[in-house]
Amino acid sequence: MTTVPITQEIDARGSFCPGPLMELIRTIKSAQVGDVLAVLSSDPGSAKDIPAWVAKANHELVGLEEVEGGATRFIVRKTH
Amino acid sequence: MSTPKILVLGGGTGGTLIANLLAKKLQDRAEITLVSALSRHLYQPGWLYVPFGWQDPRTLSRSLRSLLNKRVNLEIGKVVALHPETQSVTLEGDQTLNYDYLVLATGSRVTPEDVPGLVEGGHHFYTEEAAWKLHAALEEFQGGKIVVGVGGLPHKCPVAPLEFTFLLDEYLTRRGIRANTEITYTYPINRVFSIESVAAIAEPLLAERGIKAETFFNLESVDPQKKIAYSLEGTELPYDLLVMVPPHRGAKFLEGSPVADAQGWVYTDRTTLQVRDYPNIYALGDTTNLPISKAGSTAHFEAPVIAERITAAIEERNPDSKHATYDGHVMCFLETGHNKASLLDFTYERPPQPAAPSTLVHFEKIAFNKAYWYLVPTGVV
Known part of the structure; x- marks a missing residue:
């Protein structure tokens, strides 16, 4: 488990590409700089899409962790 | 028992088709009312060609009444609130309509003001x-x-x-x-x-x-x-x-309502098309929060499922297995310019495998755009 305090968690399990990424983008738009967001995704496509978007948009990928039931939690800090 | 009241909100492809399918299936065993903000039914896919001067927009709408089965009551009005607990909706001007079954087919709206x-x-x-x-x-x-x-x-x-x-x-x-x-x-x-x-x-x-x-x-x-x-x-x-x-967002009255998220997309079961927590409310087409295409063809393939499920509930039987559930079927044309097009046909489980664009498919799309009025809202196909 990450020790970074999470500001907001988005549960996008069961939604398919590009659902989880778009949920992250929608949430990050309204978040404050410095907020840490977690996105839960069960879509395998997110493993590629979410880190690639975070890099392109110059935010920070704090970590990834597997959660029960085959989903992944992507933890992202809004940097600007 | 009194005649069950079915209320359909929305006069687009989904609402018009479902009202007609229910009228055909139930005849006079239900009172069906469709509420639409507009008295015209719009064929929105045709707007794609208007910017180029290749389509006269006046040919892209028809009287909604003319497309509805005569057993369907048409109410022109704007819905301002849904009250699932009392099974009623409020229209602008404070008119209240009650229902036993409700179909949400209010679609999506563009919100350029969000950017x-x-x-x-x-x-x-x-x-x-x-x-x-x-x-x-x-x-x-x-x-x-x-x-x-x-x-x-x-x-x-x-x-x-x-x-x-x-x-x-x-x-x-x-x-x-x-x-x-x-x-x-x-x-x-x-x-x-x-x-x-x-x-x-x-x-x-x-x-x-x-x-x-x-x-x-x-x-x-x-x-x-x-x-x-x-x-x-x-x-x-x-x-x-x-x-x-x-x-885009869902209808204004749905934003933040008990059945929808903040953008107005209605929480919908992906197979039964029932609205979360309210088994007598259904949603189809653009209205839903389902992760599938917001397109007329989605509503077209969803409508028979809802029509069968409501009919079965009224007749106190199980839905016929042929139309009991929706499998995510969507079909749409992809115009690629210079008189060529491809066809996309897919479900929840089966992604589209589009063939190389061809002139034949382009002319199929042109023909479909003209035949829409006779085939789709009326439930012929």
């Missing part, structure tokens, strides 16, 4: 009015930079921005100004379309026509004076003409 500067700085073709304005702007256009893209997901008719881009290339070529025009296509994720197999055929088509693709472009704002579109990712695109599919 600062987009109303003033951008064009689109997602309303008749906007398509006309874009037609005027294109007629005046003599060359320069055109940015075409998607300003928010989800939006209706997912392939329309790609189709528009291909048709724009054809239009500019026909006018002889393609060589002095730079076209950039933008998309929010890291490929040119959400479904990978469609992106795989679209990417080379864009490249061979000299259209630049700017992916991971999430429109954040537009400066109408400087004529620059800004993305959340920090990309700036200068333009002479900006065509952006605006963000």
Whole structure:
């Protein structure tokens, strides 16, 4: 488990590409700089899409962790 | 027992079709009322061609009454509130309508005001009015930079921005100004379309026509004076003409209601199409929060499921297995310009495998656009 305090968690399990990424983008738009967001995704496509978007948009990928039931939690800090 | 009341909200493809299917199945064993804000039924896919002057928008609407089974009562009015606990809806002017079964088919609406500067700085073709304005702007256009893209997901008719881009290339070529025009296509994720197999055929088509693709472009704002579109990712695109599919939301009265999320998309079961927590309410088409295409064909394939489930409930039997559940079936044409098109046919489990664009499929699409009135809302196909 990450020790970074999470500001907001988005549960996008069961939604398919590009659902989880778009949920992250929608949430990050309204978040404050410095907020840490977690996105839960069960879509395998997110493993590629979410880190690639975070890099392109110059935010920070704090970590990834597997959660029960085959989903992944992507933890992202809004940097600007 | 009194005659059950079925209320259908929305007079688009989904609402019109479902009201007609229910009237056919139930005859006089139910009282069916359709509420629509407009007295006209709009064929929205036709707006794609209006900006190029290739379609007269006056041919794209008909009297809603003329498309409805005579057993369906039509109420023209705007819904302002839904009260699932009392099984009623309120219309503007404080009229209340009660229901035993409710079908939400209120679709989606464009909200360009959600992006600062987009109303003033951008064009689109997602309303008749906007398509006309874009037609005027294109007629005046003599060359320069055109940015075409998607300003928010989800939006209706997912392939329309790609189709528009291909048709724009054809239009500019026909006018002889393609060589002095730079076209950039933008998309929010890291490929040119959400479904990978469609992106795989679209990417080379864009490249061979000299259209630049700017992916991971999430429109954040537009400066109408400087004529620059800004993305959340920090990309700036200068333009002479900006065509952006605006963000979409569900019907205003659904935003934040007990059945929908903050954007107004209704929590819908992906197979039964029942609304969460309310088994006597159903939703279809653009109205739902399902991660599938917001398109007329989605509503078309969903409607028989809802019609059968409501009929079965009234007849106190199990739904017929043929139409008991929805499998995510969607079918749509993809115009690729220069009189060619491809066909996308897919379900939740089976992604589309589009064939190479052909002239035959293009003419099938043209024929379908004309035959729509006779085939789809009436439930013939």
